[in-house]
Amino acid sequence: MAEWLDDFFFTYETLIHGIGVHGLLALSMYCVMAVGQLSLGQAAFMGLGAYTGALLTLKLGLPFYVVLPASAFVPALIALLIGGPTLRLSGVYLAISTVGLGEVLRVIYINFESLTGGALGLSGIPMKASVSLIYALLLIALIMFWAVGRSRIGRAMEAMREDEVAAGVMGINVPVYKLGALIVSAMLAGIAGCLAAHSSSFIGPNEYGFETAVTILSFALLGGIGTPLAPVLGALVLTALPEVLRPLADFRLVINGMIIVVAILFLPRGVLPLRLRRSA
Amino acid sequence: MSDFLSVSGLRLSYGRTEAVKGIDLEVRQGAVVCLIGANGAGKTTTMRGLSGLLKTAAGSIRFCGEDITNAPAHKIARMGIRQVPEGRQVFAEMTVDENLSLGGLQVGDSADFRRRREAVLDRFPRLRERLTQHAGYLSGGEQQMLALGRALMGGPKLLLLDEPSMGLAPLFVEEIFKIVADLRQDGTTILLVEQNAQAALEIADHAYVLESGRITLEGPAAEVVNDPRVIAAYLGDH
Amino acid sequence: MYRSLRAAALALGIASAATVPALAQDTVTVGAVEILSGPASGYGIAIKSGLEMAMDEINAAGGVLGGKNLALIVEDSAGNKDQAVNAARKLIGRDKVPLIIGPTLSNEMFAVGPVSNGRKIVTIGTSTTAAGITAMGDYIFRTALPEADVIPVTFKTAKEKLGVKTIAMMYANDDAFAKSGFDSMKAAAEELGFEIATIETFGSKDSDFSAQLTKIKSLNVDAIAVSALVEPVAGILLQARQLGLPETVRFIGGNGSNSPRLGEIAGEAANGLLVGSPWFIAKKDELNQKFVTDFQARYNKAPDQFAAQAYDTMKIVAEAIDRAGSAESDKIREALLATDHTGVMGPFKFTEGRDPASAEGVVVLTMQGGKFEIFE
Amino acid sequence: MTTLLTVDSLSKSFRGVHAIRDASFDVTAGKVHGIIGPNGAGKTTLFNLISGLLEPTSGTVSLNGKDISALPPYARTQLGMARTFQNIRLFSEMTVIENVLTGMHIQLHTPFWRTLVPFAGAEEKQAKAKAAELLELVGLADKALTRSASLAYGEQRRLEIARALASDPKILLLDEPAAGMNPLETQDLAVLLKKLNERGITLLLVEHDMRFVMDLCDQITVLNFGKVIAEGEPAEIRSNSAVIEAYLGPKVAERLLKEASA
Amino acid sequence: MLAQQLVNGLVLGATYALFALGLTLMFGVLRVINLTYGFYFSVGALVALWLARSVGLPIWAVVLLGGVAAGLVAVVVDGVLLTRLRRTKAGELPSLMVTLGAVLALYSLSAIWLGTEIQRFPFDFVDSSAFEIGDLRISLVQILIVCVTFALVGLLFVLLHYTRVGLMIRALAENEDTARLMGINVDAIVIVVSFVSGLLGGVGGVLIGLNFNAIQPFMGETMMLRGFAVIIIGGLGDIRGALIAGVLLGMFEVLTASYISSSAKEAVAFGALVLTLWFRPTGLFGRKEVKRA
DSSP states (O other), rough: OOHHHHHHHHHHHHHHHHHHHHHHHHHHHHHTTTTTTOOOEEEEEHHHHHHHHHHHHHHOOOHHHHHHHHHHHHHHHHHHHHHOOOOOOSSSHHHHHHHHHHHHHHHHHHHHHHHHOOGGGGEEOOOOOOHHHHHHHHHHHHHHHHHHHHHHHHHHHHHHOHHHHHHTTTTOHHHHHHHHHHHHHHHHHHHHHHHHHHHSSSGGGGSSSSSHHHHHHHHHHHHHHHTTHHHHHHHHHHHHHHHGGGTTTTTHHHHHHHHHHHHHHTTOOOSOOOOOOOOO | OOOEEEEEEEEEEEEEEEEEEEEEEEEEEOOOOEOOOOOOOHHHHHHHTTTTTTOEEEEEETTTTOTHHHHHHHHHHTTTTEEEEETOOOTTTTTTTHHHHHHHHTTHHHTTHHHHHHHHHOOOOHHHTTTTGGGGGGOOHHHHHHHHHHHHHOOEEEEEEOOTTTTTHHHHHHHHHHHHHHHHHTOOOEEEESHHHHHHHHHHEEEEEEETTTTEEEEHHHHHTTTTHHHHHHHHOO | OOHHHHHHHHHHTSSGGSSOSSTTTTTTEEEEEEOOTTTTTHHHHHHHHHHHHHHHHHHTTBBBBTTTTEEEEEETTOHHHHHHHHHHEEETTOOOOOOOOOOSHHHHHHHHHHHHHHHEEEEEEESOSSSTTTOOTTTEESSEEEEEEEEEEOOOOOHHHOOOOOOEEEEEEEEHHHHHHHHHHHHHHHHHEEEEEEEEEEOOOOOOOOOHHHHHHHTOOOOOEEEEEHHHHHHHHHHHTTTTOOOTTTTEOOOGSSSSHHHHHHHGTTOOOEEEOOOOOTOOOOOHHHHHHHHHHHSSSSSHHHHHHHHHHHHHHHHHHHHHHHHHHHHHHHHTTTEEEETTEEEEOOTSSSSSSSSOOOOEEEEEEEEEEEOO | OOOOEEEEEEEEEEETEEEEEEEEEETTTOOOOOOOOTTTSSSSHHHHHHTTSSSOEEEEHHHHHEEETOOOOOHHEEEEEEEOOSSOOTTSSSHHHHHHHHHOOOGGOGGGGGGSSTTHHHHHHHHHHHHHHHHHHTOGGTTTBGGGGSSSSSHHHHHHHHHHTTOOSSEEEETTTTTOOOHHHHHHHHHHHOOOOOOOEEEEEEOOOOOHHHOOSSEEEEEETTTEEEOOOHHHHOOHHHHHHHHHHHHHHHHHHHHHHH | HHHHHHHHHHHHHHHHHHHHHHHHHHHHOOOOTTTTTHHHHHHHHHHHIIIIIIOOOOHHHHHHHHHHHHHHHHHHHHHHHHHHHHHHHOOHHHHHHHHHHHHHHHHHHHHHHHHHSOOOOOSSSSOOEEETTTEEEEEHHHHHHHHHHHEEEEHHHHHHHSSSEEEEHHHHHOOOHHHHTTTOHHHHHHHHHHHHHHHHHHHEEEHHEEEEEEHTTTTHHHHHHHHHHHHHHHHHOHHHHHHHHHHHHHHHHHHHHHHHOGGGGHHHHHEEEHHHHHHHHSSSSSOOOOOOO
């Protein structure tokens, strides 16, 4: 029985890692969407975290408890830098300018070969992200978001999402909240990237582009953003889906796409349409 | 019973909010009927319901013997009910000429079209001067003329005028009402929503007073104009 | 049908391993992880075809271990390293295969290698030509000849037979495979004392190369070395001719150019291109002729080197299982090290480092009229 | 008599169209000040300029002597200004009480992690008590946990007022608070607004219902075509010929004035 | 070399502009960032390829029919995906997402059906001759691309500004409700706009497929990011902007590759995009005011 469990765990270890990491990414997306913004830059922040983490581990041999916070710090710094101008933008513009960030970073990874390994990426990253660490962080993030969501801050965020103008009139400092949300989401994506790098031993420059950004967005869209649990559920479904649909071979992507279509058309609030209860 | 425009039991809502709560209304051919009432009383909502922009929640609308309840807006427009929307809504990025062409889409590039265009330009000489200008650069009064002219291009059987004097300088207000009076003279049927009650009642045959989505007063315009309730509604107790 | 149902049940976690019977006692099952969907699926499908054809031949000839059938489970990686790892884990943990062929891309191998090596499962790349693959661990093999072995042969031939002195180099800088090939090219060029006039890069999905080629044209080089997959290489050849680059300027390709697709896409524009290959479709030996004929008959298209390498690899694996006398990973590993096989690619042995032992079989091919022929 | 809010030579134009031209007036602390004018006179634009949703083309707005023209809306709220909207803008997904609590945003300071500790949300508890009081005041106490979108129209208007009050404003801007209400609701509203005024809140309101305005306001500013055409106490305004003309046209104005003088 | 590089830049830029035309029209009128647009590009090329190979039609017919096929696909896709969202006025985010899911499914389906290997037109399908002036070479296909791009921009301009349908399209773009009041059947105009956008995308696919000889289902996907950059730099919904931004971008890319470094070429589009959004979020030619939050 133990052996069976061991095999089971071995078989699905990457999947289990993946669900945890994607859960964190879904929360980072949630964080931006919770203030009514749309970012397609979460993949870029993830990549920054992954490269920061991998480089610090490989080149400087720093311990993981130093590496992990550092890989949250670097994306946060970039978010702060791009935050100012991009937050003036709304909707589609912000989304596309954050896609631009991802592409610019990709070009940098490819061209700074001596540091990033160029197209070959970085391999041999030690597997330091254990399942327990990933899920502990996911749990902490969930609890934090739940707490924030229930607090006056969460109320302010929901107000912004519903009506930015009215929220401003309520005395909510809308730009600061937006910037704060972007920074926190960048940190979270950075941590997720670092964990992913330290659980798959290899990272490359092409992993954090448009497609990944869209995947992260679809976690939140499928799950919904009524509660922090919903995007995580979305991540779970969409991460497990390719494995569940493995027997369908070629048709997996077709089904995957159709699920997104159907979810948007018929489940506009996601599969978990609940709303965080705040007032009892 | 008039067989021109008759509305019965009309209810209209925005989402969950009911703005018009079951009204009956009649417009005889060739008449000018005005709908007055305070802001938020449901006048504009009624207009949007009649032109098909808003789906009716209940009740029926008949026009020229046909049931047009919930007919699509473009069909209603093609049947000859032309609305001049509140706030004019000219196509700001198009020229005056293009705006007029849009009004006369159904007659296209025909002799009829050219005749109507000439008639409108004769009626509004200012528009002729500004034919190639973008509508967005016209003054408020000119835009209102354009909106009226655009509706007239469609050869309306029934003209729905929503607050034509809104935000206009007095000189223009006067001019607009003169035009409405002219149109009446020419036999155009008009349903008029107005803030400027006196001016509206003066040219109207019949009037309805709308309050909170219900019709509270109805009668020949000459009677309504002297009803103390109307004055009170506008200026408070006097 | 049964297999897909079973797999669905597994993935859904409805059935547990304890209740699913292992495949019948009289089969030996090996796994493969290849790209079967998505934009790069052409390579994986070719490899799958080669593997399956070899497997059927082996089974028709009596199977392995004295009569057991050889079976193959091919999992799709879609070209995504996470899915490649998931697929490998599924093969190891669920299907309990002792050996995995693949994955298709070097990138995927870098992610899968540490996992399968950690579980002591033999993993053989048939198409992973990047440097450093086999250094990942004792259980990682490859039958693909690394670019580092093939390129010097091609370059040397170009120098000796064509008198090439100055070259321009182009590569897809966002593609690990192309970059790795380029590194080998650069090393070989420096070794041979070529003058490198310029190094130009492009994106692997680009379709316009006119800027780079115009620049190269103005530099009057003897040859242009290109490292990329076949699609961009074909595009480069077509545009080079459009821009009026003289035919005397030879193109030298890496592993990616070694595909019949090149002739199909680029046609006459590919004339004169040089490429080193461990395998050549028109090789005259009987084994190869039979392989090409059978493959053509079975799949209704000509095999490429990916199919050929996969075909040989399956045969090598079957022999190793027989020599090992058991389907255990450790024993197969030992037996593989003693491989001495003659396949469609020629004689084959592994080095101590589990790479192909010799580049002797490398032939330099040139493209003429849309077809490869031996360069003489 | 101190001046709380000063609007000084304020102008705003959109694409060359002048919505507000050189408007100036003062709002005295503790008074109810009305702004009236026909449709399209620029009242809502004026409100948006005062509350910071629009930036003026020229001119200034000062609150308590401090120039706030360049401040974003949230900063004006922090200085003691609150407003409601003509086309009700509630947070429709939220419950009624949550809407009010959102209005208290600037007074709450508890860090979010306190929600994690059981029985530690003293401030939130106080806030809820205060919110409940405000709901009581506007007559929505029994609807505290209802989703705000499902309230009736008049209730939504009252909730918007409660939400605006939650920030403890010195001055409350009401954009057509009685619009769409029936006479009974309007009366209740007038009573409520008087009560607020008695508590020391200065009110600035735009309204169409004249009876309502005349009853309630201490001071009235009349706007037409973006310009201030009259200013004064209700009685003065009522007999101001320019005002009557703006509303009812010159003929009625003439007649009414004759009647008055007769 | 400079002359040749300028020609290269013009042709590359024209391909960008050609691709961006339909995308910007779609956004300008229907207010949707439609990610399935890249798929119409692929459809045009694939249909044209099939017609050229199996039916043996001449080049002009292939370009036209490829475009028409793509237009029809666009109408169907729009009808199935977006009608519902448009009715409920669902906003741009859900529309974006729904086209995202659809495009994933559509690409995958066509890849299953047609394979992912690169295909090309028959070798003798186009005249591969070229004009030579000294060192400068301009091929017929290149001339065709540039001419068709400018012609299509011109035609689109004429369609929008000098025809009744164009008048209706512009009215819809400005104000849907008022357009209805003019008696315009908005649903029909939406179909027309979808068709024209799809047609433009399809024609782009055929021509670019002819020039670069690399046709496969995913070809539109790779163009999509570049297309975004072009329409945002040019101003969303602005046809003239798309033309100018496309050509400029192509020029800059080619000149960067030839005089700075080919590895910096990739960064040009997104560098320009970021700069545009930073300093002029409405694009070079966009006019609408940015809302104040």
